[in-house]
Amino acid sequence: MxxxxxxxxxxxxxxxxxxxxxxxxxxxxxxxxxxxxxxxxxxxxxxxxxxxxxxxxxxxxxxxxxxxxxxxxxxxxxxxxxxxxxxxxxxxxxxxxxxxxxxxxxxxxxxxxxxxxxxxxxxxxxxxxxxxLNDTYLMVQVLRNSRRRIAVLSLWILVLVVIFGTLMYVIEGHAHGFTSIPISIYWAIVTLTTVGYGDITPQTVLGKIVGAVIMLIGYSMIVVLAGVISQKFTEAKTNVQEKVCSACGGDGHAIDAVYCKHCGNLL
Known part of the structure; x- marks a missing residue:
């Protein structure tokens, strides 16, 4: 005892x-x-x-x-x-x-x-x-529910960086550091994500215009993605109740949860 x-x-x-x-x-x-x-x-x-x-x-x-x-x-x-x-x-x-x-x-x-x-x-x-962290499971659930939208957005990003990378390779060429299409795609990814390392930069007027367009598209995609995730997070937040697992004592499960988010036990 x-x-x-x-x-x-x-x-x-x-x-x-x-x-x-x-x-x-x-x-x-x-x-x-x-x-x-x-x-x-x-x-x-x-x-x-x-x-x-x-x-x-x-x-x-x-x-x-x-x-x-x-x-x-x-x-x-x-x-x-x-x-x-x-x-x-x-x-x-x-x-x-x-x-x-x-x-x-x-x-x-x-x-x-x-x-x-x-x-x-x-x-x-x-x-x-x-x-x-109480909201960890909510974030995972939000990402899971938004996976189709995130996948579509990721596909668009992939298509855009390939197109703009190839375009910059044609516009700038070897003289300005765009020695190959993969290198140009790398530059497009860095620019689209608004990181901007500065190791490769466009020198021509047309190249700078294309770079500006890519940066604006990058900011727009960040706003769209943040909006989707915040909306789903708000929806998931309203569907959570204090449902305690009998195996590990974990709480904070969704109403339709079948398994414990902490130990995987059947609720």
Missing amino acids: AQRSIRQIVYDTMYLQNTLAGKIFNVFLIACIVLSVMVVLAYSIPSVAAEYWFAVNYLEFFFTVLFTIEYLLRVWCTPSPKSYIFSSFGVIDFLSIAPTWVTILFPLFPSLALLRLFRVLRILRLVKLLQY
Whole structure:
């Protein structure tokens, strides 16, 4: 009976965000996630990694142990461990701790490039923050509901950058840096997205006119896309109710939701 009670306390603390213990746990975990990501970023700086090698590695090991304990406790206390393990956040939780254990257990890893990839995967801890933002699921739902419009808009963008890129290749040519159609398409993408690196710029009057047209089209598309997403977000916001998952305790599900957005359990 005592073991079952402890399990229930751990479950309420880790999964129920509307309790005092749950809120304190979430704040503590968010702080650890941010600090651990900062450690990973610091490790990628050669001077910092060389001078503070011991401190950086010690902190990384500490956070890995901490997140490993969290992962095991989540698996242990949830009524449906399989649902959590194979849920999106369960996979992210596992991938965020696996790289460090791989480097510790297999120090002579065969591929240095693959080893670096595993180390960079620790940055996935930052994705864990998404499960503590109430509107994360809404945004995912909005993007899913708008996928057809986004796909059509993306197709239009693809067509436009190919057309304008080819046009600029003909107008400007090799003399002004537009040495090939792919290079010109790259310039069109940079210009359409209003980034404007400035590494390639039109020099002729006609080329500048075309560049101005592309920039205006880019701003128009941004406005259209923002309008579509904001409209869908408002619609989705009105269709959300406090529907709690019996497996993980997650709430904030849509009225027509069938599966839990946190662990994938059937609602």
